[in-house]
Amino acid sequence: MNIYDIIGPVMVGPSSSHTAGAAKIGYVSGKLLGEPVREARILLYGSFLATGIGHGTRKAIIAGLLGMKPDDTRIPESFALAEQRGIRFSFGEAELKEGHPNSAELLLTGETGKTLEIVGESLGGGRINIARIDGIATNFSGDYPTLIVHNLDQPGHVTEVTSMLGHKSVNIATMQLYRRSRGGDAVMVIECDQEVPEDGIRFLTHLEGIQKVTYLSLL
Secondary structure: OOOHHHOOOOOOOOOHHHHHHHHHHHHHHHHHHHOOOOOOOOOOHHHHHHHHHHHHHHHHHHHHHHOOOOOOOOOHHHEEEEHOOOEEEEEEEEEOOOOOOOOEEEEEEEOOOOEEEEEEEEOOOOEEEEEEEEEEEEOOOOOOOOEEEEEEOOOHHHHHHHHHHHOOOOOOOEEEEOOOHHHOEEEEEEEEEEOOHHHHHHHHOOOOOOOEEEEEEEO
């Protein structure tokens, strides 16, 4: 147990689950998109849907997408700030099977037309879990630089990615592999101890069989 488990995170209230966690889900999602958000469809589930308005959940998620962290005093103004930047956003109800009670599904479009679908869960105390990306199950916290590689389920891709990280002197903290079916779509989620250089990410995007590379930088 650490001090955050006892007193909670530094944040703009009222709730670590419904406000701080929601802001972090938005922040990590915006980072994963990798470019400014132009449109966001946000679908809420469970208590996020039932009590989120009173706890500021909606404003917190938008604030996170704008790059605000949970302790940013501008969170209550996030709707107006998003409108000033020309960001279109709307809210609805998520249809999740066995979803965590504090869940949000974000359908994002960036300024170049890039899209990203994320399901984030607020676990309490400001901690989150990114449970799904583009329809494939994942499981990571957003507390480490994280490389997400979408690829065809073929031999050699794991070796290509880990070799690149080794060449760039990036140590792997955790690595998770997911696939929809044998020979179908697959995802690698790699949490790292160091930031992954941009040229290493570009290298992966040009490999045959690599469909998409998403990166969460903490810088």
